[in-house]
Amino acid sequence: MVLDYLVLGAGASKLNLGDALATLVIFAVLMLLLKKFAWGPLMGIMQQREELVASEIEAAEKARKETHQLLEEQKSLLKEARTEAQAIIEGAKKQGDAQRDEIISAARAEANRLKDSAVREIETEKEKAILAVREEVVSLSVLAASKVLGKEISEEDNSALIKETIAKAGEAK
Template sequence: MLTSNFVLGAAAAHFNGGDIIYQLVVFIVLLALLKKFAWGPLMGIMKEREQHVASEIEAAEASRKEALQYLEEQREIVKQSRTEAAQLIENAKKQGEAQREDIINQARAEAERVKESAKREIVQEKEKAVAALREQVASLSVMIASKVIEKELSVADQEKLINEYIQEVGEER
């Protein structure tokens, strides 16, 4: 055992430059291989991922701007709809007011026509009644005159006769 320790100790004390150079060359080759086969594709994947994330952010921003534009358009449409609705309501009120006035004017004209017709009818009926009364008074006067001529009457008899004729005329009606 002792000999094996000595050999190891001698190897540790001895500086071997060839091994170091060999290990350095192998390390550099390993780094070159890693750069070519691992680091390059890894960086490519990272750049691809970065571009994908950037395009997703741009798409999201574009979608957000489009949504804001759409929202603004919708607000404008709602505003126009409210304005149009208010105008329609106002027009309907004006039209209703005009129709109301028209109906009132027609009703007044009809009432005036009916009133004038009734006045004419009343005047005609009054004239008919006056004419009928004149006829009755005339016939009554003739009858009274004929009775008076037939006999001479006292004042009491005259009043009695007039009252009888008035009653007869009232009953005939």
């Protein structure tokens, strides 16, 4: 019933075949015109838009992959730099330890050389002092003997001679 109302119109009770055919032809022409002038360009624009979005997605994916690759390269370079820095630090520590040991060894050798030199010098001076004391003792002995031989000594003279010899030995030093 509603269909009859729409097709026949509000007051008509019979179906008008000419009007229906004219409406159908006008509708078909309208559809063809829409397809040619509206639907075709609209679909072309939609196709272009789809291609643009696809190319942007592809470019973004490519950029993401390149960024990821660059990030991995940077990480590997940073790791390599850290390894090299650690190796340099270790090398510097070893070199510092070697130099420290070398300096300590050289200082000990120099100290031992100075000590040996001082010991030799002390021994030389000691021998010179012993020779000087011996010469002094000999000279004092000769002096004492000459005094003893020059006169006969009593107990008191002997005591005085010893005191005099000790006093002369003290002055010689």
